[in-house]
Amino acid sequence: MRALVLLRAFSRAKAHTLLFSSHCARRHCHAPAKRERAKGPRILGPDLPDIWRSPPLDSTHPPPPLIDANQEINPTIIDGNSIAEEIRSRTAEEVHQMKDAVKKIPGLAVILVGQRRDSQTYVRYKIKACHEVGIRSLTAELPEDCTEDEVVDSVSRFNEDPSVHGILVQLPLPQHMNEERILGAISLEKDVDGFHPLNVGNLAMRGREPLFIPCAARACIELLTRTGIELMGKHVAVIGRSKVVGLPTTLLLQRHHATVSSVHAFTKNPQDITRQADIVISAAGVANLVRGSWLKRGAVVIDVGTNPVEDPSSEHGYHLTGDVCFKEAVKVASAITPVPGGVGPVTIAMLLSNTLDSAKQIYGLNC
Numbered sequence: 001m002r003a004l005v006l007l008r009a010f011s012r013a014k015a016h017t018l019l020f021s022s023h024c025a026r027r028h029c030h031a032p033a034k035r036e037r038a039k040g041p042r043i044l045g046p047d048l049p050d051i052w053r054s055p056p057l058d059s060t061h062p063p064p065p066l067i068d069a070n071q072e073i074n075p076t077i078i079d080g081n082s083i084a085e086e087i088r089s090r091t092a093e094e095v096h097q098m099k100d101a102v103k104k105i106p107g108l109a110v111i112l113v114g115q116r117r118d119s120q121t122y123v124r125y126k127i128k129a130c131h132e133v134g135i136r137s138l139t140a141e142l143p144e145d146c147t148e149d150e151v152v153d154s155v156s157r158f159n160e161d162p163s164v165h166g167i168l169v170q171l172p173l174p175q176h177m178n179e180e181r182i183l184g185a186i187s188l189e190k191d192v193d194g195f196h197p198l199n200v201g202n203l204a205m206r207g208r209e210p211l212f213i214p215c216a217a218r219a220c221i222e223l224l225t226r227t228g229i230e231l232m233g234k235h236v237a238v239i240g241r242s243k244v245v246g247l248p249t250t251l252l253l254q255r256h257h258a259t260v261s262s263v264h265a266f267t268k269n270p271q272d273i274t275r276q277a278d279i280v281i282s283a284a285g286v287a288n289l290v291r292g293s294w295l296k297r298g299a300v301v302i303d304v305g306t307n308p309v310e311d312p313s314s315e316h317g318y319h320l321t322g323d324v325c326f327k328e329a330v331k332v333a334s335a336i337t338p339v340p341g342g343v344g345p346v347t348i349a350m351l352l353s354n355t356l357d358s359a360k361q362i363y364g365l366n367c
């Protein structure tokens, strides 16, 4: 039976590779079959068929708790900085190889509109990270009161620039701008944020491959899998359903065969749902929303929140706080990401990796 399932999964994967090859050919790729290995199952999860097995009628036993009630908890603090470092050094190596092979380097263009301090800081981090791995970075800074057309023009210029392989419009945009129009102007092949509806749609549908997966969603999966946390069959509560984090994370987790609860501002008694979850991923953008009492003993906690809190004593006039009340959660969780030093740096490492992938596809290297 198990052999049959594996066989089916295998033939599906093969059919999928064949389907994909026409797409790769369009992008001048000469080694289409390798793409499956480069991106497919590891990031998107294995493409398994749904075969239901109904439980025996007498199975009334509750599942064992993740951690014994009397056992002392010594939580793993998941080190985002070192995981990001690993990803960056792998990326740097590949950038180097690309330079040797085709005499080109990947390029990332970042468009920043307005003066938000937090956005300015993130853009600075992105540029610095590009520099570290040998990716060329270009920035367009536009004033808060510029027109939507000016932003679209700037996107179009980067679309046409062959040295640019990824374009990122830093969000949020000023209120008066139509975000959908501006993001829609980014060429699909350069959408390294993965926010284009076609990329999101392909992420949502099993058996399909988006060109890019949103960086924060990828970061959550990397943090979990590199910490040795299995996703298949786990109950994950994702708090928040934003385009940047919550929604794509929910979709990506389903592709890893997790059971996902989407908790959002209209959810009644969110703590009743999070308390049942094996893994809680919070991306609500509310400082200290998730209290210790929201978590099951032994749960794994991924805190995507980066909430700026006014702090005149700090260098930039604010400090960052997560969505999770760390000092409470650390007493209940079996593993937890800190803020700063958790999801943030891995998100930036993923942006570099997406930019490299884009350049590799365009130059037909190892797709």
Ligand SMILES: Nc1nc(=O)c2c([nH]1)NC[C@@H]1CN(c3ccc(C(=O)N[C@@H](CCC(=O)O)C(=O)O)cc3)C=[N+]21
Binding pocket: 121, 122, 125, 168, 169, 170, 171, 172, 193, 215, 216, 244, 306, 320, 339, 340, 341, 342, 343, 344, 345, 347, 348
């Ligand atoms: N188009 C677009 N794409 C994005 O990916 C995007 C965006 N807009 N708008 C804002 C959010 C937020 N975001 C962060 C990335 C890195 C850190 C990060 O590196 N944080 C560090 C630094 C903390 C510090 O400042 O001390 C840390 O958590 O350790 C934080 C937040 C990306 N976003």
